[in-house]
Amino acid sequence: MEVIIKKSYEELCQAAAQAVAQVLNSKPNAVLGLATGNTLVGLYRELVRMFREGEIDFSQVVTFNLDEYVGLRKEHPQSQHYFMHEHFFKYVNIAPQNIYMPSGTSQNYQAFCRWYEQRIKECGGIDLQILGIGTDGHIAFNEPGSSLGSRTRIKTLSRRRLEEIKDLFDEGEELPIYAITMGVGTILEAKRIILLAHGYAKADAVAAAIEGPVTSMVTASALQLHRDAIAYLDDEAASKLKLYEYYVWVQEKRPAAPGM
Ligand code: GLP
Numbered sequence: 001m002e003v004i005i006k007k008s009y010e011e012l013c014q015a016a017a018q019a020v021a022q023v024l025n026s027k028p029n030a031v032l033g034l035a036t037g038n039t040l041v042g043l044y045r046e047l048v049r050m051f052r053e054g055e056i057d058f059s060q061v062v063t064f065n066l067d068e069y070v071g072l073r074k075e076h077p078q079s080q081h082y083f084m085h086e087h088f089f090k091y092v093n094i095a096p097q098n099i100y101m102p103s104g105t106s107q108n109y110q111a112f113c114r115w116y117e118q119r120i121k122e123c124g125g126i127d128l129q130i131l132g133i134g135t136d137g138h139i140a141f142n143e144p145g146s147s148l149g150s151r152t153r154i155k156t157l158s159r160r161r162l163e164e165i166k167d168l169f170d171e172g173e174e175l176p177i178y179a180i181t182m183g184v185g186t187i188l189e190a191k192r193i194i195l196l197a198h199g200y201a202k203a204d205a206v207a208a209a210i211e212g213p214v215t216s217m218v219t220a221s222a223l224q225l226h227r228d229a230i231a232y233l234d235d236e237a238a239s240k241l242k243l244y245e246y247y248v249w250v251q252e253k254r255p256a257a258p259g260m
Contacts, residue, residue, distance in 0.1 A: 137218030150183030
């Protein structure tokens, strides 16, 4: 996996936003795979800034989000729908009919999951998939142990996940137990993948994902099998990588490599 290390979270978001801009500049009707989570807030902020300053345009873009909690309506403040609207969609010019998100309130989840996979294919597949990573190395809601060939489906959330989210919900409110999520196999079919991580809390997960064995116990490690996956990290998130020095060296030397 290619590794880009930046000094700060702001810089890594800027670099990742440039990667998005590069895709949109060469393909204005690109299909983007979008993610939620705190890590992504800075990336969306940067993309919104670039949109406002006329550097990028989303008018022809199609988006597919990774996941949603089962049982949460779009208006729920902890839903991924709400997150996307608040941090990104309401500020940019993506046509509402081009926004696809897994539904947390479907009448028939199995049919919905099949339709979602089908829709991605009909739109020509995902050109660029954006990902965050959990502290246990999961991507989307592909909990440790998820099949690396999995497709969009209902996933039972781990107790660890419920622990992480419980404070975000009101006292006495029922926590979601399930999520609808793209599978690892779905994600691996994207033409390009970028993964963002910042902060020391992600350092172990990042090292396991990039340099550990490919294993369903760390679903992000499946990205090692992808030929165009890039990790954008800040110094803290990169701090446990064995090849840290090498990645920095490559970053410095690669632009001058023949054919670049
Ligand atoms: C959730 C999301 C993931 C995200 C992860 C980490 O599990 N489903 O897509 O990568 O949280 O989120 P954060 O960036 O807030 O640490």
